[in-house]
Amino acid sequence: MTNRIRILSTSDLHGAIYPHSYVDGSPINHGLARIKTMIDELRDDNTILIDNGDTIEGSPLTFYHYLKHADKVCPISEIMGILDYDYINIGNHDFNYGIDTLNTHLEATNATCITNNVYDKNNESLGTTYLIHEVAGKKLAIFGLTTHFVPKWEKPENIEGLTFVDAFEAAKETLELIKKNETPDYIICVYHGGFEKDPAIGKAGETYTGENQAYKMLEELDGIDIMIAGHQHRAYCGTLFDTAYTEPAFDGQYLSCIDIDLDTNTITPRLLEVTACANEEIMEVAKEEENECQTWLDQSLGSTNVNLKIIDEFDARLNKAQLLTFLNRVQIDISGADISASALFLRATGFNKDITMRNIVSTYPFPNTLVVKRINGKILKEYLEKDMEFWDVKDGKIIINPLYDFPNPQHHNYDMLDGIEYEAKISNPLGSRIISLTRNGKTINDEDEFNIVLNNYRASGGGNFFMIKDAPTVREISNTMVDILANYIIKNKIIDFDEIHNIKISI
Secondary structure, rough: OOOOOEEEEEEEOOOOOOOOEEEOOOOOOOOOHHHHHHHHHOOOOOEEEEEEEOOOOOOHHHHHHHHHHOOOOOHHHHHHHHHOOOOEEEHHHHHOOOOOHHHHHHHHHHHEEEEOOOOOOOEEEOOOOOOOEEOEEEEEEEEEEEEHHHHHOOOOHHHHOOEEEEEEHHHHHHHHHHHHHHHOOOEOOOOOOOOOOEOHHHHHEEOOOOOOOOOHHHHHHHOOOEEEEEOOEEEEEEOOEEEEEEEOOOOOOOOEEEEEOOOOEEEEEEEEOOOOOOOOHHHHHOHHHHHHHHHHHEEEEEEEEOOEEOOHHHHHHHHHOOOHHHHHHHHHHHHOOOEEEOOOOOOOOEOOOOEEEEHHHOOOOOOEEEEEEEEEHHHHHHHHHHHHHEEEEEEEEEEEEEHHOOOOOOOOOOOEEEEEEEEOOOOOOOOOOOEEEEOOEEEEOOEEEEEEEEHHHHOOOOOOOHHHOOOEEEEEEEOOOHEEEEHHHHOOOEOOOOOOEEEEEEO
């Protein structure tokens, strides 16, 4: 056996098990079934296996499971138990189905939870403060953190009684405890949060809010030898401020592999593409629910006389595809709001003429619920000005603002609204791009008031829309958008409406 310690880790799996697309069945290089094969090849007695959270939410299979079989252990939790993970950190999406479901997941994996900055009502952390893992004659101090922004996004009932401590402050305190009480050879921080600056160039890739603090931790805190990051869905790997780091994208596209050479004390991080053949045993574990899910996805719910397909995502946002008009119509129908806002998610397919559940979950892949907020014209203008930061101008053409497009697409942070008419001039300075704003042809004044319906992520200020977060909440609708859309289509059977082109974006 080579004289080294190996740390394998996954992050942001989002329910990905099978190596195929749920849109069309085509093969995809991702998922735990392929990762199992790689782990079997890479693992030895000196190997530690860690998951960095956002595991049980995000795929049609896990969505179906919690819709139809929520009283049972989720297949991905069972599979993680089979893979014999040593440690698990909690991600923000792991709270999406409530604390009881999270606990069921953690118990099923039979791994030790290491999240130390989330406390329950008894002021006890959900995981260990830190632990010492002895391997190959060395002591590794390991601790886990999750982004403390969870309360900004999550439904209150899902995190009732929990307290989230600033991740940077928790890291600082934990490092002090380790140095005071232990003499580890290496310190490993497992953080379900990302790099607020590109670690390769030190340049900000986003507005600093505190949601992601990995760069700040490595720059200002001394002693972290290895940083396993996540949350942002970016692929990062390298060494920064003498700390080896990885962040393995999402859906199991990469397996993080960090080797510590005990002869040279060299730490080498790698991201390994998940291209191995899928493990048949793992696929068999989830086969029954997978087959049920596939049948469910192909159920016909109704039909449409309006073109609700998405062919070109850029054009669909720039010129507001009628799919967005439909989403907003549905949201207004169930909420009674005056205005509705919806985003087009990355790789959304839209609906075929014959609409199936597969169309819906491929277009709306998140378990978002709806919130109605009370706003005035002033807040609406602030909201739209923030919205228009998504666009930029280059060489006389409208483009997506690079900050929203690279290194991690944030296209979900561009909303399209119905119930109003508005025009934006992108060549204008930020904050003064909205040049016309009306409702039913009448100019909207600052003091005019409206009810607006949005998904719970945006209503909580997600995407830095803080003006919406601070607005009074009128009503919360607990049904997920997938349920709302399916019920609307079943009820109406045929979708038919006049196209609405109420947004004009120019240079």
